[in-house]
Structures are given as C-alpha cells and as structure tokens.
Amino acid sequence: MTRPAEKTAFRAVSLTGFVLCLLAALWGWRTGVLTSQERLHAFVASCGMAGALLFTVFQAVQVVVPILPGGLGCLAGVLLFGPGWGFVYNYVGICAGSLLAFAVARNCGKPLLHLLFSEKTIVRYSRWTEEKNRFARLFALAIFLPVAPDDFLCYLAGTTEMSWRRYTAIILLCKPFAIALYSLGLTLLWQALA
Structure with a gap:
C-alpha cells in the first residue's frame, strides 16, 4: 500500500501537468492558434521537426503520467499533423509510453498501482490476472479495442509474469x-462540431 504523502505528491504532479496544459490551451486560444486551423498549422510548421518530436514525447508521457484523456491526444495528433503523420506520431508516442509504463510497473510492483489509480479500477481489472493465459488474451483484446483503461492495463501487465516479448508484441500489433x-x-466528431 502506498503512503498518503506519496499519493499527495503524485496528485500534485498530475495537477501541475493539468494546469500547464490548461495554461497552454488558454495561450493557444488567446493567440488564435487553437481557434484557427490555418494559424495552428502555421504554428506547428514553424516548429519543424521539434514540434513532431515534442508531440510524440507528450504522447509517451501521457501514458506514464495521465494528464488528459488519451483520446484528446489522438485528436490533437490528427489536427496538428494530418491523418497520416498524426497517426504515426500518436502510434510511436503511445507505444513508447506503454513500454515505459510496463517497465516502471515491473520495477515498482503492485504498490504503484495504488498510488496511480483508484481502488475501484484496481479491483475490477486485477481479477483478470488470476489466470496467466487469461490475462494475456484479455489484455490483447482490451488494447485492440478502444474501450478499456489502457494506461492502467499497461501498468497492471507490468506487475504480472507476462514476458517483455509478449507484452511488446501485443502493444505493437x-x-x-x-x-x-x-x-x-474523434476527427469526425470534431468536424461535425466545427
């Protein structure tokens, strides 16, 4: 079990990340970067490859320290870089973050789950780990379909006996x-709302 001080520190880091994202959004709105697709594309183009790299790193960090819902990052990737490159940057960042989350959980163990996630989520999905082969199948299905809490499941997988090879194959495929x-x-929804 984690100590209250650790939980408080992690929540403070998450809140700080959220506030920084909010401030960036406010800046983007006030400067017109988030209200004009032309200005948004011009801003991203002015950053060159650094913009793509920063976005990819953001997506990776987003898995390890969830700040915003992952779907918003996917939408941002498509809006910023178009459907092709947006997908590539989303894929690379999310896969890298998923591998990092697995590594962190592998090293820190189950107490980390209690620090990062609600008890309800832990109880609900921990039942999947009671049978080794069952977890791998359910994990692969959950990663394939965008309906489960992927970030949590990546951490949970790191606390099981799943091999790195199997985990990596599931994530990449x-x-x-x-x-x-x-x-x-999300792109279709965004276009319908715009």
Missing part, C-alpha cells in the same frame, strides 16, 4: 487499430 479508431472517430 494491437495498438494501431485502437489509435486509428480514436483518431478517425
């Missing part, structure tokens, strides 16, 4: 469908 579905669905 199953993530593209979910990312494409999120990106396409």
